[in-house]
Amino acid sequence: MALHWAAVMLAFLLGVGLQLQQVHLQAGLWPLAALMVLLCAGVSVLARWRRLHGRSTASGRLPRLNTRPTQPPAWTWGVSALALAALAAGWGWAQWQAQDMLMQQWPAQWRGLGQAQPTVLRLTARVMAMPDHRPGGLGLRLAVLTVQPLPGDGPTETARGQPPGGQAWQGGMRWHRPDLPPRARVPESVGLFWPAPPAGQEPLPGEVWQWVVQLDVADGRANPGGPDLPLLAWERGERGQMRLAKGHAPPTRWQAATWRAPGWVERWRAHLRAGVLAHACPAGQAPATWGATCLSPGVAGLVRGLALGEQGAIQPADWDALRLTGTAHLAAISGLHVAMMGWLCARVLGWLWRRSPRAMARQPAPQVERVALVLGALGYALLSGWGVPAQRTVWMVGVVAALQATGHRWPWPLVCLLAAVGVVAWDPWALMSAGFWLSFVAVAVLMWSGDEPQLALSAQQGAWQSVREQARSLWRTQWVATVGLAPLSLVFFQATSLVGLVANLGAIPWFSLALTPLALLGLAFEPAWWLLQPLGQFTLDALAAVADHSVGWAWWVVPEVRGWAAALGLLGGAWCVAPVATRTRLLALPLCLPLLCPTSLSQRWPVPAQGEAEVWAADVGQGTAVLVRTARHALLFDTGPVRFGGNDAGRDTLDGLLRAVGVSGLDELQISHGDGDHVGGAVSLMRRWPVARLRASLAPDHALWSQADATGQVPAALPCVAGQHWQWDGVQFEVLHPAQAVASHDERPDNATSCVLAVRAQGRQVLLTGDIEADQEQALVDAMPPQALRSEVLLVAHHGSRTSSTEPFLQAVAPTWAVVQVGQRNRYGHPHPDVLQRLQAHGARVVTSPACGAWRWHSGNPQPPVCFKLLRQRYWHPGATDALPLTKATSHASPILHARGS
Numbered sequence: 013m014a015l016h017w018a019a020v021m022l023a024f025l026l027g028v029g030l031q032l033q034q035v036h037l038q039a040g041l042w043p044l045a046a047l048m049v050l051l052c053a054g055v056s057v058l059a060r061w062r063r064l065h066g067r068s069t070a071s072g073r074l075p076r077l078n079t080r081p082t083q084p085p086a087w088t089w090g091v092s093a094l095a096l097a098a099l100a101a102g103w104g105w106a107q108w109q110a111q112d113m114l115m116q117q118w119p120a121q122w123r124g125l126g127q128a129q130p131t132v133l134r135l136t137a138r139v140m141a142m143p144d145h146r147p148g149g150l151g152l153r154l155a156v157l158t159v160q161p162l163p164g165d166g167p168t169e170t171a172r173g174q175p176p177g178g179q180a181w182q183g184g185m186r187w188h189r190p191d192l193p194p195r196a197r198v199p200e201s202v203g204l205f206w207p208a209p210p211a212g213q214e215p216l217p218g219e220v221w222q223w224v225v226q227l228d229v230a231d232g233r234a235n236p237g238g239p240d241l242p243l244l245a246w247e248r249g250e251r252g253q254m255r256l257a258k259g260h261a262p263p264t265r266w267q268a269a270t271w272r273a274p275g276w277v278e279r280w281r282a283h284l285r286a287g288v289l290a291h292a293c294p295a296g297q298a299p300a301t302w303g304a305t306c307l308s309p310g311v312a313g314l315v316r317g318l319a320l321g322e323q324g325a326i327q328p329a330d331w332d333a334l335r336l337t338g339t340a341h342l343a344a345i346s347g348l349h350v351a352m353m354g355w356l357c358a359r360v361l362g363w364l365w366r367r368s369p370r371a372m373a374r375q376p377a378p379q380v381e382r383v384a385l386v387l388g389a390l391g392y393a394l395l396s397g398w399g400v401p402a403q404r405t406v407w408m409v410g411v412v413a414a415l416q417a418t419g420h421r422w423p424w425p426l427v428c429l430l431a432a433v434g435v436v437a438w439d440p441w442a443l444m445s446a447g448f449w450l451s452f453v454a455v456a457v458l459m460w461s462g463d464e465p466q467l468a469l470s471a472q473q474g475a476w477q478s479v480r481e482q483a484r485s486l487w488r489t490q491w492v493a494t495v496g497l498a499p500l501s502l503v504f505f506q507a508t509s510l511v512g513l514v515a516n517l518g519a520i521p522w523f524s525l526a527l528t529p530l531a532l533l534g535l536a537f538e539p540a541w542w543l544l545q546p547l548g549q550f551t552l553d554a555l556a557a558v559a560d561h562s563v564g565w566a567w568w569v570v571p572e573v574r575g576w577a578a579a580l581g582l583l584g585g586a587w588c589v590a591p592v593a594t595r596t597r598l599l600a601l602p603l604c605l606p607l608l609c610p611t612s613l614s615q616r617w618p619v620p621a622q623g624e625a626e627v628w629a630a631d632v633g634q635g636t637a638v639l640v641r642t643a644r645h646a647l648l649f650d651t652g653p654v655r656f657g658g659n660d661a662g663r664d665t666l667d668g669l670l671r672a673v674g675v676s677g678l679d680e681l682q683i684s685h686g687d688g689d690h691v692g693g694a695v696s697l698m699r700r701w702p703v704a705r706l707r708a709s710l711a712p713d714h715a716l717w718s719q720a721d722a723t724g725q726v727p728a729a730l731p732c733v734a735g736q737h738w739q740w741d742g743v744q745f746e747v748l749h750p751a752q753a754v755a756s757h758d759e760r761p762d763n764a765t766s767c768v769l770a771v772r773a774q775g776r777q778v779l780l781t782g783d784i785e786a787d788q789e790q791a792l793v794d795a796m797p798p799q800a801l802r803s804e805v806l807l808v809a810h811h812g813s814r815t816s817s818t819e820p821f822l823q824a825v826a827p828t829w830a831v832v833q834v835g836q837r838n839r840y841g842h843p844h845p846d847v848l849q850r851l852q853a854h855g856a857r858v859v860t861s862p863a864c865g866a867w868r869w870h871s872g873n874p875q876p877p878v879c880f881k882l883l884r885q886r887y888w889h890p891g892a893t894d895a896l897p898l899t900k901a902t903s904h905a906s907p908i909l910h911a912r913g914s
Contacts, residue, residue, distance in 0.1 A: 016091045021429040023095040027102025028440050037110055037887040106440040110887060116199040116251040119191055122161065123227045124837070130226045132162045132257045136266065137183075137223075139215045140201070140275055142282045145325065147659060149207035152215065153248060156183030156200055162224070199251035206256065206263070217278035218269030224260035228253040229836045232890045233631045234865030234881040236572060236617065237506060237668030240444070246888040247441050277394050281320055284395075284535050288315055291534075291541050299545050307541060311548035314343060318523075318531040321345040321396035328663070330552050332700075336559040336566045338494075338512020342523040345396035347405035347451055349528055350389050354409055356529075357388025382413040392532075400435060400442050401451040407431035408455070424459040428452060441888075446504040450497060457496030458489065461589040490516050492589045498568075499585035502607055503578045506671040507569045511562050515555070527551060563722055571674030573607055577614035581607025610674070617673045617868075619643060623742035624872040625773035627805065630669055631861040631880070632661040634835030634842075635689035638780055638807060639669065640771055643741035645679040646670075649769060649780050654692035662693025667700055669866065677701060679740070682732065683708035683716065684767040684782030689811075695719055703727040707736075709750060709765045732767040744772040748796070749788060763810065764788055770803070773871040777802065779825060781809040781816075789821035801825050805869055806856070808832045812843020817850055827856045829869065829877065836862035 124130030137154035144151035160180040181187070183200045204223065215221055232242050245253070256263070269279060293299050293306035307315065309327060316325035323344050326334070334340040361384040365377045389409045393402035408431045415422055432452055435442055442448045494513045501508040509515075527548060534540035559566065573581070584603030612618035620626045620643055628639040632652030640647045648670075652661025670678075681703045683691050691708075694716055703721040709732040710716060717729050730736070731753030737746040749768035766782030779801065784792075789809065792801060806827035809816035811834045830851045834842045843860065851858050859867050865881030881889070 016094075018426055018429055019091060019095050020098045021426075021433050023098040024102040024433055025429075025436060025443070027099040027104075028106045028436050029102075029443055031103045031106040031110070032441065032443060032886070034887055035885050037107070037114060102436075105437065109440060113246065113249070113251065114887070115193070115196050117187075117192055117196045118199065118227055118252055119187075119189060121191075130228075132260065133225050133227070133254075134158075134160045134162055134180075135202075135204075135223045135225050135254065136220065137202070137204075138220050138274070139217050140278070142217055142278045142285065143214055145322075146205070147655075149205055150209055150214065152204045152206060153250065154202050154204055154254075156198065156202060157220065158182055159198065201249040202252040202254055203245060203248070203250040204254040204256075209263075213263075213265075215265070216269050216282055217275035218273035219265060220267035221263055222266050223254070223263045224257045225254040226257045228255040229862075229890070232836070232862070232865075232881070233633060233665065234884065234889075235631050235665055235669050235672075236628075236866060236880060237670075237672030238665055239668075240884075242889050243441060243444055243886075247439060247445075281395060281397070285316060285320055285322070287535060287538075288312060288319075291538070299549075305542070307545050308549060310552050311545050314527070314548050314552065315531045315534065315544065317343045318345075318349075318528050319395070319535055321399060321402075329556070333552070333556040333559040336509060336511075336563065337515040337519075337555050338509030339515055339519045339523075339555060341450075342516075342519055345393075345399055345402055347401045347455070348520075348524060350392050350396070350402050350405040351409065352524055352528070353392040353532075354385045354387075354389030354405075357391075358382070358385040360384075379417065382417055386410050386413050400439075400445060400447040403435045403438065404431050404448075404451045404455075407434040425456070428456055428459075449500060449504070453500055454493055454497055457586070457589055458492060460586065461492045461496070461591060486517065486521075490520070496585055496589045499578075499581040499604065499607055502568070502570050503573070503581065506572055506668075507567045509566060510568055511558065511566050515558060519551075519555075522551065563724070568608075569671055569676065570608065571610055572616040572672040573610050573614050574616055577606035577610065580604070615674060619674060620741075620870065621872060623774060624870065625743045625771055625778070626673075626871070627771070627778050627869045628669065628673065629807065629831045629833060629859075629861065629867040629869075630661075630665060631865045631867075632665050632693075632833065633861075634811065634838045634840075635661060635692065636684070636782070636807070636811070636833050637661060637666055637693070638833075639666075639673070639675070640778075641673070641675065642743045642773075645740040646675045646677070647680045647682060647745070648678050648697075649682045649767075650684050650690040650782070651681070651693035651697050653689040660693040660696055662695070662697030662700075666693055666697055670701060675701075678703045680705045680707055681727070682706075682767060682769060683710060684732075684780075685709045685762065685765055686711065686714065687763070687783060690782070691716065698722070698727075705730065707732050707747075707767070709753070709767050734768075742773070744770075746770045746772075748792060749784060751791075766809075768792065776804045776871050778805040778807075778869070779803040779827075780807045783810040783816075785810060785813075785815045786818050789816065789818050793820050793824050796824070803827055805829045805831065808843065808847070808851070808858075810842075811838075811840070812847045813840070814844040814846050817847045819850065822850055822854045822856075826854060827851075830856040830858045831867055832858060832860045834860060834862065 122131040122133065135154070135156065136158045137156050139152055140155045141153040144153075158180045181198045183198050185198050187196045187198065189196070204225065205228075206223075269275070288307070289312070291305075291307050292312040293308055297306065299306050299308050299311075310330050313322075313325040313327050313330065316322040321344065323331075326343060331340070331343075334343050358381040362377050362381040365371050365375075365380050371380075386406070386409055389406050393399075393406050396402055408427055411422075411427050411430055415427075432448075435448065490513060494516070498508045527544070530540050530544040530547065534544055580603045584600040584607075587600035587603065588597050590597070606614040617626075620641055622643050624643070626641040628641075630637040630639065630652065633655075635653035636650040637652040638649040640649065648666070651666060654660045655664070678701055681694065681698070683694060683706070685691075686709075691710075698716075698719050698721045700722055702723045702725075704727060706716070706727045707730045708714075708716065718726060720726050732747055732750065733753050734747055734749050734751050737744065739745070746769070747767060748770055750765045763783040763785055764787065766784045766788070767780075768782060768784060768788075769780040771778040771780070801821075801824040803825050804827065806825050806829070808830050812832045832843045843858075848858060859877075859879070861867070863881070864879035867877055867879060869877040
């Protein structure tokens with residue numbers, strides 16, 4: 013029967029997975045109808061089988077079926093019907109939830125579609141989650157109570173009475189508007205970023221506040237190797253991003269949180285976090301080595317990660333060290349920590365229970381320990397934010413405890429599948445997260461390998477022999493987990509740590525038995541910080557030292573591979589840890605080769621052939637970053653902007669892009685000029701990647717000239733000067749501007765000194781222009797011979813500003829494709845309508861990064877270039893299903909503004 017139930021649960025997961033692959037959410041509730049039909053069919057088949065073969069036995073188990081071998085067993089039809097019903101149930105459940113989310117919509121005019129600015133709204137909402145501390149402000153998840161459009165753009169009143177304005181809409185109510193589908197509803201949950209709130213005014217979960225806001229555009233940057241940010245917002249239930257409207261009344265607290273207000277768990281977490289922040293060292297004060305009364309920023313972030321699940325609180329440098337050493341999973345709430353907390357609660361309560369004869373007479377201690385195990389794991393999972401690994405552990409602990417209480421024993425695959433069904437039923441989109449697969453595969457790999465470490469000392473063994481056995485078991489467990497999870501890490505992140513096996517041998521027991529208990533103890537007993545500060549700082553320093561000494565070889569990096577290569581690699585990884593003979597495991601090596609050593613056949617983005625060039629215009633927001641690849645070389649032109657609050661495109665976009673397309677290092681990093689939207693990500697990128705040469709138009713005293721790369725070496729430096737040219741693998745590179753380098757400290761680079769780079773391959777040219785303006789464009793037209801500027805691809809200068817892209821320049825370039833790298837609804841209004849009109853008048857097809865995502869052009873491919881956003885588009889992405897009725901799916905608008913007449 014175990015196989016039958018496994019087939020049913022796998023069918024449910026498959027149904028959810030198939031629904032998640034939809035680009036546009038198809039209409040209809042046919043899966044629910046099919047579910048009812050299949051359930052009826054399954055019940056009728058089972059009923060007929062019971063009439064033919066008798067009722068169940070007294071033990072509750074179905075009798076053994078005795079049929080002739082030539083006839084198919086009767087239960088086959090019942091299991092098939094149930095599996096089909098489960099498939100339809102999975103599809104229908106995910107479809108129903110997705111349709112419910114999509115029916116929560118905002119009117120187009122409120123979002124500012126077709127007009128300069130979105131409508132100003134008065135939002136009254138309840139804070140539903142602990143505020144997220146982000147660089148530069150707070151991220152809030154709000155439950156909408158009322159929303160009301162305001163007339164005009166002037167200041168608004170702060171009184172509780174409703175000021176003049178439009179109708180006030182309640183969250184969840186029907187719109188009844190002609191511009192929206194009949195069943196469209198007011199969104200029930202939104203996100204809000206509150207930049208730099210006043211001290212002491214941080215909202216608490218459960219409080220009701222009022223803001224004057226505007227609908228912000230969803231951050232939908234799409235790049236190979238980058239995160240799916242719209243999916244994260246979708247999983248949180250946020251159907252809109254808000255930003256504070258400028259020039260209006262400040263936020264007002266309308267109602268304090270009472271004990272009956274929802275969100276008590278989140279208020280508890282916020283209270284505990286406030287205690288951690290209260291013990292953080294003031295700016296400029298260093299904690300003592302021992303007996304510290306305050307926590308350093310690194311240790312405070314580590315405590316918040318271990319105790320409360322706030323991975324974003326960990327310092328970027330510490331996170332890089334954890335990532336390089338393969339111990340990042342220990343700094344977050346993992347299933348190991350949740351299970352350990354449940355086990356600790358069960359042990360403590362069981363020890364106390366056995367000391368009371370009256371309690372033992374009422375309830376056996378083992379039953380009490382099982383309840384304490386589940387409640388302890390559940391409490392810690394809620395405290396940590398209820399992530400996917402925590403959910404998986406709670407489900408598995410609950411199932412195992414229930415089976416033990418009823419005297420049953422299930423195979424481990426069935427327990428894992430039931431836990432997976434529970435997690436997916438709670439959140440269908442969890443199937444799309446790497447944490448889901450890493451968490452479940454980690455448990456499955458250990459059980460599949462037959463690894464069951466014995467943690468208790470045997471009475472027949474001596475102390476030394478027992479220690480050896482425990483060490484051997486720990487080594488085998490870590491070896492199995494590392495080998496088994498490495499293929500999955502390569503598939504999701506295109507990298508895996510080579511020092512993680514050794515680093516985790518000491519880090520796992522150290523984090524589990526020392527740091528995590530101390531972090532939790534410190535939440536209730538403040539003197540624990542005195543011991544945690546030196547131990548935590550020692551841990552961070554040790555991991556940073558290991559990362560620094562192993563940089564350059566600590567990671568195995570592979571490009572993104574095709575689906576069949578990923579499937580073979582995962583199969584090979586599972587066979588490597590299977591309980592079979594060692595010689596038999598060697599058969600897994602050929603299966604892993606397409607993943608471990610990809611070729612042009614297995615790579616998602618193959619390396620260009622000799623004489624060919626590939627260009628990636630990354631989607632970095634309001635900034636420039638273009639990757640040019642040849643057969644054996646790579647050049648990055650600019651590195652994108654610095655984000656609000658200190659993050660940058662080098663860390664959050666370009667790092668993943670370089671890994672995904674298969675770049676092992678940069679032969680040249682070229683910085684057009686010193687504006688923050690071009691040089692913003694350079695430092696973080698150089699710290700992560702080896703760079704052979706830096707060519708830039710920067711002031712001589714700029715700090716980037718002395719910045720070391722990932723190997724610890726300072727790259728060779730060259731000023732960007734017209735006339736420089738070189739050849740890589742049959743591809744010609746030439747710098748066209750500026751005429752001379754920035755030579756003095758008094759002469760600062762600006763748009764006029766931007767580098768202009770021409771790339772020629774197979775008779776086709778790409779022109780990268782930086783931020784040059786009209787005067788520099790005219791100088792290029794005057795200086796270059798006829799046809800020298802003619803290019804198939806033009807990176808539009810200055811992000812489409814009206815100070816560039818002049819008529820003579822466009823006439824000389826005559827581009828077929830014009831790429832504009834801008835941020836969606838940016839404050840500069842780029843690209844300017846006049847520029848778009850001129851480009852289209854010259855026959856260019858205009859591509860903007862907000863609509864296209866990363867844009868790929870290949871000189872050896874006669875097909876049109878590729879928009880990455882369309883390749884991975886799903887129904888939760890912005891613009892995929894705007895105003896989508898339940899009866900008909902709409903098609904996505906083209907991200908390319910075609911030339912006139914095309």
